[in-house]
Amino acid sequence: MPEPTLVEQPKIAAEAMFGKESSARRRLTPEQRAAARLRAEVASDIAPQQILEGIAPHPAPNEGQINYVNNENTGTARKGSEAPDAGEKDYSADASAETRRKNVDRASKIAREILDKGYDNLTDDPDGFTADQKKELLVEQLKKVAMAWPQSRAVIESYGADEAAIRAKIEEVFLRNPHVLKQLSERFGQLYNGENAILKNGVEEAQVEYDSTAHKYKEKEAEVDAADKQYKSVDKRYRDLQPGGVEFSNLTRLRTESGGWPKRSQEIALELSRLDREINRQEGDAFETKTEIDRDEHGRETGRRNIKTRKSDVDAKIARAEERVALLRGEQSEISNKQVRLEALEKETAEVETKRNELAEKKAKLEAELANLDIDKSVALQKLGVQKAARAADEERFMHDVEGMFTEAGMRFMKEEVQRYEKAQKKIAEIEITKASDQDEKNILEETRRIWRSEVPDKKGRTKSVVNKNTVRLSYDRVMREGSPASLVKEFMSKGLNEIRTKYGVNSPEYKEEQARLNDRFNDSEFMNKMNALVGERLFKNHVESGGKIRKEDASVLVETDWGEAALEAGLSQNKKVGDLIDKLKEQGAFQGSRTEFLKKLAKDPKSYGVLAGIIALILGAPFLIAGAGVAAGGYKIALDAV
Amino acid sequence: MALTGEDKDIIYKKIIDIIINALEVNDIEEHEAERIAQFTLDGMSNIVSESQLGDFYDDLSSRWEIFTPLLKEIEGSRREKVENEMSEGALTLLEHGRIDDALKLAKTATNNT
Numbered sequence: 001m002p003e004p005t006l007v008e009q010p011k012i013a014a015e016a017m018f019g020k021e022s023s024a025r026r027r028l029t030p031e032q033r034a035a036a037r038l039r040a041e042v043a044s045d046i047a048p049q050q051i052l053e054g055i056a057p058h059p060a061p062n063e064g065q066i067n068y069v070n071n072e073n074t075g076t077a078r079k080g081s082e083a084p085d086a087g088e089k090d091y092s093a094d095a096s097a098e099t100r101r102k103n104v105d106r107a108s109k110i111a112r113e114i115l116d117k118g119y120d121n122l123t124d125d126p127d128g129f130t131a132d133q134k135k136e137l138l139v140e141q142l143k144k145v146a147m148a149w150p151q152s153r154a155v156i157e158s159y160g161a162d163e164a165a166i167r168a169k170i171e172e173v174f175l176r177n178p179h180v181l182k183q184l185s186e187r188f189g190q191l192y193n194g195e196n197a198i199l200k201n202g203v204e205e206a207q208v209e210y211d212s213t214a215h216k217y218k219e220k221e222a223e224v225d226a227a228d229k230q231y232k233s234v235d236k237r238y239r240d241l242q243p244g245g246v247e248f249s250n251l252t253r254l255r256t257e258s259g260g261w262p263k264r265s266q267e268i269a270l271e272l273s274r275l276d277r278e279i280n281r282q283e284g285d286a287f288e289t290k291t292e293i294d295r296d297e298h299g300r301e302t303g304r305r306n307i308k309t310r311k312s313d314v315d316a317k318i319a320r321a322e323e324r325v326a327l328l329r330g331e332q333s334e335i336s337n338k339q340v341r342l343e344a345l346e347k348e349t350a351e352v353e354t355k356r357n358e359l360a361e362k363k364a365k366l367e368a369e370l371a372n373l374d375i376d377k378s379v380a381l382q383k384l385g386v387q388k389a390a391r392a393a394d395e396e397r398f399m400h401d402v403e404g405m406f407t408e409a410g411m412r413f414m415k416e417e418v419q420r421y422e423k424a425q426k427k428i429a430e431i432e433i434t435k436a437s438d439q440d441e442k443n444i445l446e447e448t449r450r451i452w453r454s455e456v457p458d459k460k461g462r463t464k465s466v467v468n469k470n471t472v473r474l475s476y477d478r479v480m481r482e483g484s485p486a487s488l489v490k491e492f493m494s495k496g497l498n499e500i501r502t503k504y505g506v507n508s509p510e511y512k513e514e515q516a517r518l519n520d521r522f523n524d525s526e527f528m529n530k531m532n533a534l535v536g537e538r539l540f541k542n543h544v545e546s547g548g549k550i551r552k553e554d555a556s557v558l559v560e561t562d563w564g565e566a567a568l569e570a571g572l573s574q575n576k577k578v579g580d581l582i583d584k585l586k587e588q589g590a591f592q593g594s595r596t597e598f599l600k601k602l603a604k605d606p607k608s609y610g611v612l613a614g615i616i617a618l619i620l621g622a623p624f625l626i627a628g629a630g631v632a633a634g635g636y637k638i639a640l641d642a643v
Numbered sequence: 644m645a646l647t648g649e650d651k652d653i654i655y656k657k658i659i660d661i662i663i664n665a666l667e668v669n670d671i672e673e674h675e676a677e678r679i680a681q682f683t684l685d686g687m688s689n690i691v692s693e694s695q696l697g698d699f700y701d702d703l704s705s706r707w708e709i710f711t712p713l714l715k716e717i718e719g720s721r722r723e724k725v726e727n728e729m730s731e732g733a734l735t736l737l738e739h740g741r742i743d744d745a746l747k748l749a750k751t752a753t754n755n756t
Contacts, residue, residue, distance in 0.1 A: 034673050035666035038659065048655030055662065055680035 030118060037178040044420065054182065059189025060115050066108045069192045073398045074101035076203040076391060100395050104402045110134050111188050111405050119175040135175075138406055139167050142174040145410035150469075150547020152414065157549055174410050184409035191401055199394045202387040210380040217373040224366045231359040238356045241349045251349070254342040261335050268328045268335075275328070279321045286314040421545075422464035426455060429465065440493050440521060444531055447492035448538045451475070469546040476543045480554055484563060485535040490522060492535070533566030540567065540620035550613045558616060559603045565596045571619040578619050645692055654696070657713060658683050658703075665709045679707060693717075 028036070034055075041051050061069070075097035077090040091098035106129065113122055119138070122131040143166065146152040152173075159165045174180045191197065240247040289311040401408075429449045436442045452472050453465045479485045497514050504510045521527055540558070544550070558564035572579040572595055582595045591598040602612040646654075662679060665671040671679070686699045700717050704710040 029669060030673050031666040031669050031671070031676075034676065035663045038663045038666070042656075042659065042663070048652050048659055049684070051659055052655055052680045052684055055659075055676050056684060057674075057677040057681060 033118075033176075033178050037182075040179075059193055060112065060185040061188060061192035063112065065192055066112060069197050070101065070104050070108060072201075073197075073199045074098075074104060074395055076201055076207075076388075096392070097395065100399045103399050107403045107405065108188075108192075110138070111184060111402075114138070114175070115181060115185055115188070119171065135171075138175055139170050141404075141406045142170045142410045145174065145407055145414060146170060148411065149414050149418065150545065153547055174413070177413070179416075180409050180413045183412045184405055187405050187408050187412070191398075191405065199391070199398060201391060203384070203391050206380070206384040206387040210377070210384045213373065213377045213380040217370065217377045220366065220370045220373050224363065224370050227359065227363040227366050231356070231363050234352060234356045234359055237348075238352045241345070241352060247345065251342070251345045254338055254345065257338065258342055261339065265332065265335055268332050272325055272328050272332075275321045275325050279318055279325070282314050282318045282321065286311055286318065289314060419458060419464060422466055423458070423462065425453065425465040426463055429453070440527075441531065441534070443495055444489060444492045444535060447495060448535060452538070452542045467542050467546045472539070472542040472546050473548065475539055476548060479536065479539060480551075480557060483557055484561065485532050485539060486528060486563075488539075489528065489531045489535050490518075493518060493521065493531075529562050529566060532563030533570055536563050537567035537570045537620060540571075540616070544617050544620060550616050552613075555612050555616055556603055559596065559600045559612075568596050568599060568616070568619055569594075578615065582615075646690060646696065651687060651690075654687065655683070658710070661709055661713070670709060671707070675707070679703075682706070 038051065038055070041054065071089060075089045075091055075094055077093060077097075079086050079088050079090045083090075089097075089101070091101065109125070110122070113134075117123075119135070122134050124130045143156070146156050146169075156166055156169065159169070239245050241251065242248060289307055292307050429445065433442055433445045433449075436445055449465075452468055452475065454468055455463050455465055458464050475488060479488060497511070497518060500508070500511045500514050536558075540550075558568065572582070579595065582598055585591065585598065586595075591601050599612060599615065602615075658679070662671070662676050666673070666676055682703065686702065690696055690699055697717050700710065700714045704714040
């Protein structure tokens with residue numbers, strides 16, 4: 001088989017690391033994948049009961065529950081009783097709720113589908129959302145998770161712009177990983193099955209309260225309008241009767257006139273009495289005259305004429321008196337009418353004023369009640385607004401939670417892995433120090449632990465070892481600048497010398513003896529190479545764990561120096577998975593010689609830098625993102641076995 | 644004999660191994676593994692003695708055949724225990740010259756097994 005060209009080698013390497021392994025995994029049945037996960041858990045020394053609890057039915061909700069929760073948790077308006085689908089959610093007036101509904105439907109269906117069928121068997125949806133689009137969405141979400149953790153970011157970044165390799169890695173490590181799917185199932189269950197799965201809905205209650213208050217307000221408003229109309233009508237009459245009003249001049253006139261009415265009535269009565277008497281007398285005269293005329297019928301013409309003339313006078317007097325009587329009676333009647341009119345107006349003035357006051361009081365009372373109802377309505381509206389805002393915020397959060405289930409599952413998986421790794425680091429360091437037979441080596445190991453790592457309690461009160469990013473960065477830059485960790489090694493070994501100097505002084509025999517001993521060791525190239533490799537390997541590990549990048553020149557330093565090569569060999573001995581993959585490449589004819597020869601070959605070709613940096617990150621980095629499920633979980637176990 | 648937490652861990656481990664092996668060869672489906680796990684957790688929570696464990700294994704293997712070896716294992720262990728007790732009893736009887744009784748006991752042991 002011809003040896004692959006340098007251009008082909010990175011591709012082969014990448015395939016070996018990510019591609020072919022992925023294809024092999026794809027052929028596993030879900031049962032076999034579950035078995036692999038369980039084996040990894042057993043290998044990770046997880047308590048058996050806990051493993052069984054992990055196998056027990058996943059809490060992911062069923063389709064009915066998903067639909068129910070999605071329906072309840074998006075939008076609050078429901079269709080009225082007249083609608084054919086009465087009671088169903090009505091999104092016609094709330095576009096944002098409809099969007100939330102669509103988003104949670106889509107995310108929850110993808111989650112259910114990936115749990116049911118697996119990532120590789122996702123299918124196109126009838127609504128046009130394709131399997132490829134789903135995968136794109138999932139890869140993007142999980143890539144964010146990988147980039148959020150320094151340990152995995154280092155690996156992802158080392159691929160540079162090789163999006164296909166990044167995608168393959170994300171799919172392998174997260175989307176086909178039963179551990180992550182289990183986390184997804186748990187998160188899914190938390191969101192859909194928990195006691196608080198259904199969001200509190202205060203909107204409907206607040207809406208009922210507001211509608212009731214608004215109805216009362218409307219009723220009261222109608223009462224106020226009616227009272228106002230009534231008041232205005234009475235008020236108009238009241239104003240007519242008040243100074244300046246159209247009726248007031250009449251009233252004033254009548255009041256003024258009324259002062260003369262008693263005297264005038266008396267005068268009229270007297271005059272009528274007098275006229276009555278006069279008419280009686282004139283009628284008596286007229287009777288006598290008529291008698292005289294009758295007696296003198298045969299009398300003299302002249303006498304008769306005179307008598308007749310006198311009678312005419314009497315009749316005329318009577319007629320005048322009667323005319324006067326009629327006039328006076330008319331005046332008397334007019335006074336009487338005016339009196340009635342005045343009394344009526346006076347009475348009306350008093351009554352209208354009373355009525356007006358009553359109506360004003362009633363109107364004021366109703367207006368006050370309306371004002372109170374207006375406040376109630378405003379408060380109810382405000383409450384409704386608060387409830388709507390709270391509900392919208394809750395729905396928004398629910399939507400983000402549902403859409404973020406995949407990210408959350410990935411984050412939980414990474415968190416567990418990192419915690420497991422950090423706990424193991426403490427054990428590894430202790431074992432290494434115990435096992436080191438050489439005191440100088442012990443000192444170096446202790447110093448690397450003291451300077452580059454800190455022991456902190458975890459949530460359960462146990463201790464884990466976390467990396468000190470800043471001190472690692474300083475040491476890493478120093479080693480890369482100097483091209484070797486030798487000065488660091490000397491510094492770590494000199495800790496005892498410094499203590500002797502403090503205790504006995506620089507001229508003391510103890511100090512000189514220790515100085516001479518150290519110089520001998522510094523000149524022992526075999527020992528120094530071993531220690532440089534040891535420190536170099538620890539430094540790279542911590543560098544990758546703290547999120548540090550492996551630059552091209554760093555990779556070159558590592559593969560081209562004895563200590564770097566030894567560090568890589570040491571790393572490979574602890575990372576069997578990567579070692580096996582490189583060996584497989586060798587079997588395929590990708591290179592000849594030692595494993596590090598392959599890396600040296602990659603270093604010579606600028607195009608293969610991404611793969612080289614990726615492999616170095618895998619070899620010397622924390623056991624994160626090493627192809628496939630279970631490996632990461634068991635990574636620390638491999639490391640523990642190796643020390 | 645009362646079961647300790649460590650005993651239970653050993654039992655859980657045996658059950659897990661059987662589940663893994665069965666999954667690997669597709670003898671059981673994933674949902675069956677889930678049911679087995681739930682059944683085991685529920686059942687084991689109440690078990691405090693070895694005799695109860697026997698009943699549990701009996702129940703487990705009657706539901707899923709893959710656990711028959713566990714039942715046989717505990718039955719074998721029980722038989723061995725009975726035989727040991729019988730042998731010791733028979734020896735004691737022999738020591739006291741009660742040969743007939745010793746033979747009867749030995750026969751009982753044989754019938755029992």
